[in-house]
Amino acid sequence: MLFNSIDFVIFLPIVFMLYWFVVDKSIKLQNLLIVLASYVFYGWWDWRFLSLIVFSTLVDYSIGRALNTEKTVAKRKALLCASLLVNLGLLGFFKYYNFFLDNFITVFTFFGAAIKPNTLNIILPVGISFYTFQTLSYTIDVYRGKLKPTKDFIAFSAFVSFFPQLVAGPIERATHLLPQFYKKRIFNYSNAVNGMRQILWGLFKKIVIADNCAQYANIIFNNSEDYSGSTLVLGAILFTFQIYGDFSGYSDIAIGTSRLFGFDLKQNFNFPYFSRDIAEFWRRWHISLSTWFRDYLYIPLGGSRGGIWMKVRNTFAIFIISGFWHGANWTFIVWGLLNAVYFLPLLLTNNNRNNLETVAQGKYLPSVKEFFMMFLTFGLTVFAWIFFRAENISHALQYASGIFSKSLLSIPEIFPNFLIVLIIIFVLIEWRGREGQYAIEDLGKKWKKTFRYSMYYAIVVLIFWFGGKEQQFIYFQF
């Protein structure tokens, strides 16, 4: 079920009314409703894959309970390994089986061996990369003693399957989200209004910005050999806004929807395109995933402690694995590698924690230096996104080499005026609201009601007016 579909528009009010009017007296019933609604939400796409999420829930719940009673270190390790094996095994099979097989065959064919491929027609279950990581955070934190395992199976099931963030994040930590299922939720008016505003902004980002950028980005990327360097640059920039609008828009809708039910989810995007360096970018982009990798992979590997080679190894490991998490294609690995190359100099020169506060905090405009740094970081990011979007490595290289040609200085063959204007307005609004959780968090709060509601209606009209072909959320394929 997509957030921008008619199915969800009908689904949400029904669940909302049941949640606050029918089952509001009992925490258990509220949690049970969340579980049932989440399974309907997930099963709407393909009911067969409900079995996977149920299986993952049962395994990690059981392992959590076992870890509570098991004191022997070796057995505790074995239980943790079991959880890792099940979750990563599921992920590995559904997502990477054919990739590894194809590459295995390529290598052996290169050496002259004739191997008959046995690729399987595997459908990637929506959200598997997200909920497996979410449940893993539970078992790992229980293992580390950071969290007491839960005895409440319904609460745990609700934590795993919570529909607003089930299929595309944010990847919530059990330490943050699970306790919220133990407490009774009481309706809070300002929280609900805040949630609606965030949903509205999320829809704007997804439907107005992302979907419209997608139409042009797809044309340019799919026919990249036919376009000039300047058009290819435009295509890359449009994809940059597409992926941001799409993914952060989804996160906003997820967080806003959670607020309607009395839940607080962590911010997942913190205006990453206003970053002054790549390290800052990675503190602001897909925060839930990057912090997951930091806490469960980077730090256990040694993090930034140790010698240069350890730092280099850990940095490359994290970025490559992060890239690979996005998909079974060499392009994602190269994208990760590129970001590692960007990041490493900052780490090795201890400049990776320079820009911790928001750029131009409390000011209207950035300084010239800040502007230049943002521009450079944005440029590096745009270039890396080429690899993320391309069909394969040769397409990415062809695209990149097409940019650096004589036609780079020509006028782009495609120039969607209205979209460029929209993007400029969007960037200005995002800039204005960069110190908040989302761009319009405090916009209009001090205005008269008429003006504030006019602003809401203007956004709604734009959402409907520019609502074109329903485009899948990009991160659904991960």
Added chain:
Amino acid sequence: MKKYLYKTSLFLLPILCLVLITKIFYTTDKSKGGDLLRLGFIFDDGTYRDKIKKKFKKVPIKFKELSNVNLENENIFDVLTIGDSFSGQDEYGYKNYLANKDSITLLHIDRFLSENPIQALINFTNGDFFEKIKVNYIVLQSVERDIVKRAEKISWKEQTSLEFISKKIKENSLRKKAKEKDNFFSDGIFKIPLINILYLFQDNPYDSQTYKIATENNFFTNKTNNLLFYFDDLEKVKLNNDSLKVLTLNKVLNELSLKLKYKGIKLIVLPCPDKYDFYYQGISKKNKYIEPMFFDRFDRMDKSYIYINSKKILMDLSKETKDIYYYDDTHWSPLAADKIAQEILKNMN
């Protein structure tokens, strides 16, 4: 909570009303309304199709499509048909009516294999298609608005092999047809009511691909003195009125006919009149609209192929009955399709 529900409902009410109006009066369901309603965002009560369904002869599907036929078992046919959407229409299309007459065996070339039917047929003729598939007649159909354009820039050297056709058929079968979903967030909720209001003042409002104009008589069962037609019918009139281009078209068809004659195949050419052309004489304000001359010019040219003058045939039929074309669609109705099938059969015997 009450305050929240009250404010949210009040805020969403106008939008929900617009959504509701649009959902009730505008449909993208092909069984309830024709393509002109969808292209023109026109409100309709959806009863027209039910009213005229009873007039149509329902016959079983007896034609074969190239994508579904096993050429090892079946490669000899009386007729091969190739064309655009007028050659579609499933059980209500002219090809099916023809296939139900006199135990005729009919093979149809799928649309995805013949974007330009004239060029496609030339390519098949140049390749090995007719070595494997034996036919006596080929019906080459094209709608009027595209026929002249399709004969421009013809390549006589291009060829298409059966192997290539098999590959395309396989690719097409793998391409799953995405279920068309009504997008909730669509500009239709504003556009549709707005355009319907504008139709009161304009024949072809902004963003609509359908013209809605007044006629002197009522040509359709829904008793409306209106004619709906596709904007491209009007856009292409100038091109189709160009005598030189029509001459080029005829030359191409004559040459193709000769090529097929050497293979023992007779070519039947079936141009289908645009709805605009067909009902032009019935338009109230003709002075606003250019007169289509394609059929007048084309009829007079010397032909070495069998020519089905569908406009004349259907004009005669229109004296007896309404709904020769669907009111809400660019295409002719099964009444016309059946009549055309009869005429094709006459020319075959």
